[in-house]
Amino acid sequence: MSERKLLKSGEFLVNEIDANDIFIPEEFNEEQRMIAQTCRDFMDAEVFPKLDDIDKGDRELMKSILQKSGELGMLGIAVPEQYNGFGQDFVTQMLVAETTGAGYSFSVAYMCHCGIGTMPILYYGNEEQRQKYVARLATGELIGAYCLTEPGAGSDANSGKTTAKLSEDGKYYILNGQKMWITNAGFADTQVVFAKVENDRVLSAFIVESSWPGVVIGPDEHKMGIKGSSTAQIYYNDVKVPVENMLGRRGEGFRIALSILHMGRMKLGANVIGAAKETITQSVQYANERKQFNTKIANFGAIKHKLAEMVIRTYAHESAIYRVSKDIDDLIEKYKSEGCEYGRAAIDAISHYAVEDAILKVNGSEMLDFVVDEGVQIHGGMGYSAEMNVERGYRDSRINRIFEGTNEINRLLVIDTAIKRSLKGEYDLMGPAEQLYNNLDGIVAENGSNDYYEQKMQTIRNFKKIAMLGIYGASKAFGKAFAAEQEVQNNISNIIMDLYVAESLALRVKKLENMGKQNIDIYKDIVDVFVYDAAGRIRKNAMDAVNSFAAEPELSKLGNAVDRLCKVAPVNVKEARRRIADKLIEDNQYKF
Known part of the structure; x- marks a missing residue:
């Protein structure tokens, strides 16, 4: 192994x-x-x-x-x-x-x-x-x-x-x-x-x-x-x-x-x-x-x-x-x-x-x-x-x-x-973030795959790009004063938390399907709803942050990039939630 x-x-x-x-x-x-x-x-x-x-x-x-x-x-x-x-x-x-x-x-x-x-x-x-x-x-x-x-x-x-x-x-x-x-x-x-x-x-x-x-x-x-x-x-x-x-x-x-x-x-x-x-x-x-x-x-x-x-x-x-x-x-x-x-x-x-x-x-x-x-x-x-x-x-x-x-x-x-x-060199965050930031017009959202899990991972990669744009943009705009900008830090932290949980969830369900899990569609419903909702929360946090540190014309470019990166496939969240609830109601206890 x-x-x-x-x-x-x-x-x-x-x-x-x-x-x-x-x-x-x-x-x-x-x-x-x-x-x-x-x-x-x-x-x-x-x-x-x-x-x-x-x-x-x-x-x-x-x-x-x-x-x-x-x-x-x-x-x-x-x-x-x-x-x-x-x-x-x-x-x-x-x-x-x-x-x-x-x-x-x-x-x-x-x-x-x-x-x-x-x-x-x-x-x-x-x-x-x-x-x-x-x-x-x-x-x-x-x-x-x-x-x-x-x-x-x-x-x-x-x-x-x-x-x-x-x-x-x-x-x-x-x-x-x-x-x-x-x-x-x-x-x-x-x-x-x-x-x-x-x-x-x-x-x-x-x-x-x-x-x-x-x-x-x-x-x-x-x-x-x-x-x-x-x-x-x-x-x-x-x-x-x-x-x-x-x-x-x-x-x-x-x-x-x-x-x-x-x-x-x-x-x-x-x-x-x-x-x-x-x-x-x-x-x-x-x-x-x-x-x-x-x-x-x-x-x-x-x-x-x-x-x-x-x-x-x-x-x-x-x-x-x-x-x-x-x-x-x-x-x-x-x-x-x-x-x-x-x-x-x-x-x-x-x-x-x-x-x-x-x-x-x-x-x-x-x-x-x-x-x-x-x-x-x-x-x-x-x-x-x-x-x-x-x-x-x-x-x-x-x-x-x-x-x-x-x-x-x-x-x-x-x-x-x-x-x-x-910054200690454990991994390179600022390098890729700077490249993204310097090419705002060229940012393209990755979401073209027909494979279910690859499509979800591409969406989560887009979320990561948003986090990097926020980190680099705020660091560049505020400099050392960024440490005192707690509202903006909170916005970016919320984005990071959402994308980490979304990625963990998608990977779990993919592994479950690889293991031959029955009734996998219910678990895909969970992924669909969470990622769809996360996109909305991430967009809100990203725009709150961007509006706090950017000025025109950069502001519009960042806003457009965030919109592109937060685009997700449509999900009928009503029916997905009903299917999840129906399983819970039938089991009469938490058995997910």
Whole structure:
């Protein structure tokens, strides 16, 4: 078997891969499916029957459920076997994140523990720290938390005021400060805490035990959603942290924080898939039961439109998530083959895909917000009642656009990181972009093929040209001031996100057909509608950007080029959506 082609982060803007080179969810092996089923069975037994009790904010109940999941091995999926874990690959970790994503507040507590509560110590800790903490976090003997945010330091994490001063005898760092919005705060045993040593400009990281003198846990916050997740402030009053509990090197904390955020973004992107599929299933089942005007509401075109669009956005996002998850696995193996030990190989591979991390965090959180909103609408008045899980899902979803770096920050990261990676020489973005820009009149849209998939890929290539025109044109017009033009950056980031998801979706469906998938036309309907709608969104974002930086006669030339590049074949979106909805209605659950 030939080796898979591996694109660098952001390189999809200027290059493409064959459908055979991407991983799709239909390729999960038996072991991966069994692990996912174990997680689902656990939630059916231990989480779903207790949702109301969990939402009352019982700290001990949540901790006991997490500990039970640890007894099954669920807390050690990503942890190597020598530290009591299962040592599963990144694709499997993402599948578990997806499966547990249907678990409302439990999902938040679980993902915090397994991800940001455990992984910093696994990835950056020394052997003694891993044996002492990771081996017990993997079984649930210890529960973890991550303490970065402060009252005055949210998106600007490095502006935190928490300090760590070396004691006179050199044995301890004396920790003083305050952290807020800390998930699992009320019952965590260990905390990864970020602070500045002496007068350092950047953060360092420390492993702190909650039971140590001077660690004070505040009461749980009253929140809009995720009410069962313990979220509290933590105060540090002259806490003596042994010097051997510094995580990584002095001053490495900011790098650790950013790397762990990349991982958190990616796993959140998987987590929301489980929540979306659960909401879609709840919605179609309600639509198949609820009658108005002597017929099930599932028979109404307006409801079918909603159900189909929920499926389209979920399926498209899922396609992109597992595409990059396999890329990360391959890069981990490449780094390991070059002599990098597992922890650093894993976090460096995840961090490498920073462009995709940001795309999938934003796209996933906004996809889920759309799905839960429509879920409530399909339920009508009952959707507004706390009796229904869609009400809980609606409230719980909102935090995802704030978690792991706000969507505003992540949109800026998409374009900023893509440009910086290209300027470092990882791939040539500005060269092809400049050539395009200098030949606006000669830009011809590629859409002449009769082959279905080639036609879609040609359309997506046109979308890539639009992104390149926007990047080069804005960079040329604004120069260094481009960094302050956040509205234009957002426009271009939206284009990049749409084209990456569209490409991932088209490649997935092409691979499915190559694998002999039955009823492939339904999946082509999903591609047709998504690409058709993406063209409209991309045109709007492109023209908003162009109108912000170009003047005549260049403005007209750019506008004409955008119009040509956004031209797509006509699609009867009404009938396509009805076919998608009809399959969902017949299955009475999400089975795409």
